[in-house]
Amino acid sequence: MNYENILIERENGIAVITINRPTKLNALNKATIEELHAAFKAENEEASTKVIIVTGSGEKAFVAGADISEFASFSVEQGSQLAANGQELLFDFVQNLSTPVIAAVNGFALGGGLELAMAAHFRVASDNAKMGLPEVTLGVIPGYGGTQRLPQLVGKGRAMEMIMTAGMIDAPAALNYGLVNHVVAQAELLDFAKGIAAKIAKNSSVAIAKAIKVINDNYVDGVNGFQSEIRAFGESFGTEDFREGTTAFLEKRKAEFPGK
Known part of the structure; x- marks a missing residue:
């Protein structure tokens, strides 16, 4: 399948899915969510793929959020359907994938970007990563599982504060909170994630x-x-x-x- 918004590389049983919308800071629009679903599904069904790494192109962002222009005029019903479809197609789908998924978080992971990272089985981050759920600044709440997964990962109190303040945390704070497993220099991020993936790929x-x-x-x-x-x-x-x-x-x- 040919993709417009993502890139896929495969080597030694490791598939790297890169969200490639650098001019939009890799924001998740409907087309990108659909492509990601198709890519994760295909890699999960590929016997030679033992581990999947998901990351963002460029140095500025993993995923800087959802594409707000797509839903700014939505009704209540359309908003509910947006969240339901997104969770089913991508976020719940990734969480329940039988192939391990590592999120390599480079730069901004905000809103839907952090929600995608949290849906992965675990996360590693670059030292310039910034993470947050800023949805309340738009008069809405996280809708792709953020209110559920963030408390599971960092605890209720910290999740409440992050969501209510809409503030970002840096990579050291994310490591301290347990939101990410490791923090490394940006230039080393993908190789570091591949190193962990290689260890996983050797096992059953x-x-x-x-x-x-x-x-x-x-x-x-x-x-x-x-x-x-x-x-x-x-x-x-x-x-x-x-x-x-x-x-x-x-x-x-x-x-x-x-x-x-």
Whole structure:
């Protein structure tokens, strides 16, 4: 598929999806959200892709927010549908992807940009990154999962303050809050993310997919995460990856997981 707003590179089982709208600071418009959905779906279905990194082009922004011009005149019903469609197509979709997703946050990650980063399974940031949810300055609230994921990551009090003040935090604060896992120099960001991805890619993709689902289950109302873990743990014993992993351990060699 040919994309207008994103770029994709693949190497050694790692796919890098780059949001490429530098003149708009990589803002998320409808077309970009649809392209991202298609790209994440395709990479998740590609057996050779073990890890996905999502980032933004240029040095100024990961994603500076949503494209406000697209929804400034929306009605109540249209606004609700905008949030519902976006969450289903991209943000919830990424969170529940069975392929690990790392957000490499360079520069501004605001509004929908921070919401996309939070939907990824974890985040690394450049030392010039700035993150925030400024929606209340527009008379609206975060609509792509920000009010739900931010408290899960940084705690209720800090999330309340960030959303109410519409303020940005810098990379060291984001690291302190637990919003990102690592902070590195901007020039090193993508290579650093690829280094983590390479470590992930060596492990069982089947087991990782199960772990992602079970961890996410802990945050789903009405789902017992411990029971999900027990079930997924047991299912692991029936996989080829389990047989290869245990055999390789006993034979004192590195496992070559078939991904089945």
